[in-house]
Amino acid sequence: MIETINLTKRFNDFTALNRVSCRIPKGSIYGMVGTNGAGKSTFLRAVTGIYRPEEGSATVDGQPVYENPAVKNRLLFLPDELFFLAGANMNRMADCYEAFYPRFDKERFRFLSENFRLDPNRPLRSFSKGMRRQASIILALSCHPDYYFFDETFDGLDPVMRRLVKNLILEEVAEREATAIITSHSLRELEDTCDQLALLHEGGLLLQSDVQDLRTSLFKLQLAFSEPFDRSRFAGIDMLHYEQIGSVAHLIIRGNQEETLARLRIMNPLLLNLVPLSLEEVFTYEMKQLGYSFEDVFGHEKEA
Amino acid sequence: MKKKWFDLKIFREGFRQLSLMALAFLGILLLTSLISILQQPLSRHGISITPRVPQLMSPLSLQPLIAISFCLTAPFLTLKAFRFTTERRGSDFYHALPQRRECLFLSLLGAAFAWVMLILAASALVSGVAASCFPAYYRFSWADLLQYNLVILLISLYVAAVTACGTFLSGTVFSNVLVSLLLLFAPRIIIHTITGCIADQSFMLDRNFLPFPYRINLFSDFVYSFLNSGDSRLYGRSLFHWGRILYTFFALILWVGAGAFLARKRKSEAAEVPVANPRVRALVRITLAFLVWLIPLRSLLVHEHYSSFDYGIFGLFILLAFFGYELLATRNLKSLRKSLPSFGILLILCLGSLFFCRGCMRMAENWQPEAADIQHVRIMDSRDYYYMEDNSLFSSRIEETRITDKEVHRLVAELLKKTPARVNPGYAYHISAIHTKYTISKTIAIKSGLVERYRTILLEDKEMEALSAALSKDEAFVKAYMELPDEKDSGIVVESIIRPDEDNKAALQIYRSLKEEVKEIGFTEWFNMQNNPISRDSSASIGLQSNRQGLSSRASFTISKKLPRTWALYQQLWAEANRQNRDKLIGWIDRALAGEESGTELRIQGASDINIRAFNSSTGEDIVGYVTTFAYPDGTGVLKEGQLKKLRDILSGLSLPAGLEPEYYGPVQIDVSAYNNEEDLNCMFTGETFPEGLRELLNP
Structure with a gap:
């Protein structure tokens, strides 16, 4: 398990991570979303021991990470900006990884290279951006770490490759009980892959939750009554959002779905529809509760 | 878990990453060594240079570009090994590795060290073997070559370690280089200039006035020797100085330790930031500005006359170095305001150095040990006699001789006390400061207490005679003069x-x-x-x-x-050689005449050039200047058959001197030199009058 307590990282006067506390269970896929500059990469670098935090701690299975080779041996960080040796091809990089990571598996490297249809003898500088990304993923997956840290890893991959990489990560988690922490600025990118999701904004962790809990904790209802009504009619129900257009009201409710429906049925509504909520909508309402607007945090994604 | 300081796999990977650059450097070294060694044997087949005795090759002659080992190879390999400190992606990759930072540092530095070692070993071996293949041309010592390369290795590793520290103090390639250069040179330049400023204020002091060698660091000593004179004697002197070797070795260890410490302390986010640490930045800008200050400091101390305008320009340069660097490093105008307090430190340092130099000069000048306190003195001959330059073997033996004779000590102590009064005040280090009465100056190393100090004393002729008389009683000094090296x-x-x-x-x-x-x-x-x-x-x-x-x-x-016997022997052997040369020259002309074919023009077979100079042997005035008779392919300048016959007859009729000295010559001296593809020869003739036939021949 990865645990951070009040993890803080500053760059001169700028606080990139502000007292971030979280727990990432072993064998899970943990997604971290946030805009550019939210602190996602800084978080990964602080947790993998690249950055020395100014305050707080980051531990893996109870052991501090920074300057702890025994722990770092079980981690692999794949940054957003990829590192390759000058003039190297994939085979040369594999040799390099083999020298640095004791668990590096050459057989798996060869297998994955074939699967991705990449020529390991071709210079990496002749690869496209997406191919270089694939090469780095192959190298990372061949290291067999216990903890993967993927920083914006799906960027530059086409949908087919994205699916393939996601499947490989899922396979690692399922078969080896590996843990993967994946960051992205896109919520949609992560919602189908991650068990847990966290939202990072301006260096702070706004929320984190199990994806399943998130999906079931909020639900949307469409209601209509024959007589005139207003918001006061639903007093006692934990409502995150209320909107009424004519005689039809839309409610976003937190709580037990069955109990709430039973309670509303007693009111003899003309219309009572349960409308499915996307994860994005869940985030929107949860953030509104915390005083943030989704547009501020994911403005570009909403527009997209 | 036990701390790991070195990882073989990282070392191997680092070694592999450096291979391309290292092999390029190796190639350069080997090529220059081979060219330098093969040049002479190969050229003798084409150009006429007479074979003489085998040349004694110093290691520097065998490996003429060896200095690139520490000037280029070591720093560039180190910069490459730690390239990741200057780019974020590399920084992330290396800092994420499951190794402690010290281990990473030492393993990669080890890779750079290993290459430097290999390059030097290969270069020494190839140079040595190549030179051994030509025993007729070269003589050298394998032991010297080995020791020399070990010392060069030490210097190279020292430079590599300092450069490594530089890379961990900064975050861009440019700042890596700048900080490394400052670490390597700034202390030396400061010490060198400050000691120079102190010594130059007084006639009695030279730069060795300090109670320790100011050029104790082998690297700076080598660079100084190279820049100052390019004199291989200096390389030898410093490179085989055990004190300097030990000092540099310990300095190397300290720098490696400092590098490991910096690697541990350095924040990985410093990559791509020129100098992230504000304290290091302050140190760099103060050092840069202080280095500029050293120029006016010297002129202020030794009264060189710079105008107020010049000082104003120096002031501007100091400000430019200080604030310009800060601006370049931070690209933020606000940082200039923050750097103001450290400008105060710079001002204190500048003023402090002025008073420090004055104070040190006074202290050094006032050091006048009693004769009884002197343990030994050494006469530093090569500092006083320009003509001893060609006598370095002799003078270095003298300089190494410790004179323990009490009378010598007494005279030295006495002269040391008298000298300040013999120097005109106000003109400190200028030669015009010396009163004309005291024509002799001697630099003397004086050991009193734990250390040796160098002082220059002024002597009258009588005092010199007294000193010589006293020196003649010192057994060690006499031995150094009298025992000439064994020719075997x-x-x-x-x-x-x-x-x-x-x-x-x-x-x-x-x-x-x-x-x-x-x-x-x-x-x-x-x-x-x-x-x-x-x-x-x-x-x-x-x-x-x-x-x-x-x-x-x-x-x-x-x-x-x-030395009458030797003198006579010399004249006799010289005359014999001169006679043989004359016979050989005549033989060349005869051969040329015998091979005549064209009838009109004659190429001098076997003697492509003959140079003749005739002059008055007592006044040295030329009768006929240098005349060269070249055998150009088109025939111009070539002596015609008749002329050559005439030349032969004239030369055959000339007298040969019985010796080299002027007394063996008549009023006219004629020097003839000639060379062909095999050898060159020089022959001297003499006579009562200049043969007119020769004048006509040479100036038709």
């Missing part, structure tokens, strides 16, 4: 202007005679003969080449009439 020593080559026969017999015969006769004439005569240029009453001399521990030195002993 493999590190010694005897050479003479007399054309060497196969075994260099003539030169050896003269040298042996000289050695014996020196013993007979005694110390005083021999001492004066070597120290007084006026006593060099002969143009005959015999030379020695020596090469020991990388120290190339020469000696040239004048064969004066005060």
Whole structure:
């Protein structure tokens, strides 16, 4: 398990991570979303021991990470900006990884290279951006770490490759009980892959939750009554959002779905529809509760 | 878990990453060594240079570009090994590795070290083997070559370690280089300039006035020697100095330790930021500005006359170095305001250095030990006699001799007290400061207490005589003068202007005679003969080449009439050689005449050039200047058949002098030199009058 307590990282006067506390269970896929500059990469670098935090701690299975080779041996960080040796091809990089990571598996490297249809003898500088990304993923997956840290890893991959990489990560988690922490600025990118999701904004962790809990904790209802009504009619129900257009009201409710429906049925509504909520909508309402607007945090994604 | 300091796999990977650059450097070193060694043997087939005695090769001559090992190879390999400190992606990759940072640092630095070692080893081996293939041309010592390369290795590793520290103090390639250069040179430049400023204020002091060698660091000493004179003697002197070797070794260890510490402390986010740490930045800008300050400091202390405008310009440069660097490093105007407090520190340092130099000069000048406190003195001959430059073998022996004679100590102590009053005040280091009465100055190393100090004293002729008399009673000093090196020593080559026969017999015969006769004439005569240029009453001399521990030195002993037997032997052997040369020259012309075919033009077969100079032997005035008769392919400048016959007849009729000295010559002296593809020769003729036929021949 990865645990951070009040993890803080500053760059001169700028606080990139502000007292971030979280727990990432072993064998899970943990997604971290946030805009550019939210602190996602800084978080990964602080947790993998690249950055020395100014305050707080980051531990893996109870052991501090920074300057702890025994722990770092079980981690692999794949940054957003990829590192390759000058003039190297994939085979040369594999040799390099083999020298640095004791668990590096050459057989798996060869297998994955074939699967991705990449020529390991071709210079990496002749690869496209997406191919270089694939090469780095192959190298990372061949290291067999216990903890993967993927920083914006799906960027530059086409949908087919994205699916393939996601499947490989899922396979690692399922078969080896590996843990993967994946960051992205896109919520949609992560919602189908991650068990847990966290939202990072301006260096702070706004929320984190199990994806399943998130999906079931909020639900949307469409209601209509024959007589005139207003918001006061639903007093006692934990409502995150209320909107009424004519005689039809839309409610976003937190709580037990069955109990709430039973309670509303007693009111003899003309219309009572349960409308499915996307994860994005869940985030929107949860953030509104915390005083943030989704547009501020994911403005570009909403527009997209 | 036990801390790991070195990882073989990282070392191997680092070694592999550096291979391309390292092999390029190796190629350069090997190529230059081979060219330098093969040049002479190969050129003898094409260009006429007479084979002489084998050349004693210093390691520097065998590996002429060896300095690139620490000037380029070591720093560039280190910068490459730690390239990741200057780019974020590399920084992330390396700092994420499951290794402690010290381990990463030491393993990668080890890779750079290993390459430097390999390159030097390969270069030394190839150079040595190549030189061994030509024993007729070169003589060298494998032990010296090995020791020299070990010392160069030490310097190279030192530079690599300092450069590594530089990379961990900064975050861009440019700042890596700048900080490394500052770490390497700034302390040396400051020490060198400050000691110079102190020494230059007083006639009595030279830069060695400090109680420790100010050039104790081998690297800076080597660079200083190279920049100052390019004199290989200096390389040898410093490179085989155990104090310097030990100092540099410990400095290397300290720098490696400092590098490991910095690697641990450095924040990985410093990559791509010129100098992230504000304290290091302050140190860099203060150092840069202080280095500029050293220029006006010297002029302020030694009263060189700069105008107010000049000082204003220096002030501007200081401000530019200080604030300009800060602006370049941060690209933020606000940082200039923050840097103001450190400008105060700079001002304090500048003023402090001024008072420090003054104070040190006064203290050094006031150091006047009593004779009883002096343990030994050494006469630093090469500092005083320009003509000793060609006598470095002899002077270095003298300089190494510790004189313990009490009378010498008494005289030195007395002269030390008298000297300040003999220097005109206000003109401190200028030569005009010396009163004309005191024509002799001697630099003396004086050991009193734990350390040796160097002082220059001024003497009258009588005082010099007294000092010489006292010196003649010092056993060690007398021995250093009287015991000439053994000619059988493999590190010694005897050479003479007399054309060497196969075994260099003539030169050896003269040298042996000289050695014996020196013993007979005694110390005083021999001492004066070597120290007084006026006593060099002969143009005959015999030379020695020596090469020991990388120290190339020469000696040239004048064969004066005060050594009558050797002098006579020299004249006799010289006359014999001159006669042989004349016969050979005539033989060349005869061969040329016998091979005549064209009838109109004659190429001088076997003697492509003949140079003739005739002059008045007493006044030295030219009768006929240098005349060259070239054998151009188009025939111009070539002596016609008739002319050549005439030249032969004239030369055959000329008299040969019985010796080299002017007394053996008539009013006219004619020097003829000629060379062909095999050898060159020089022949001297003499006569009562200049043969008119020769004038007509040479100036038709």
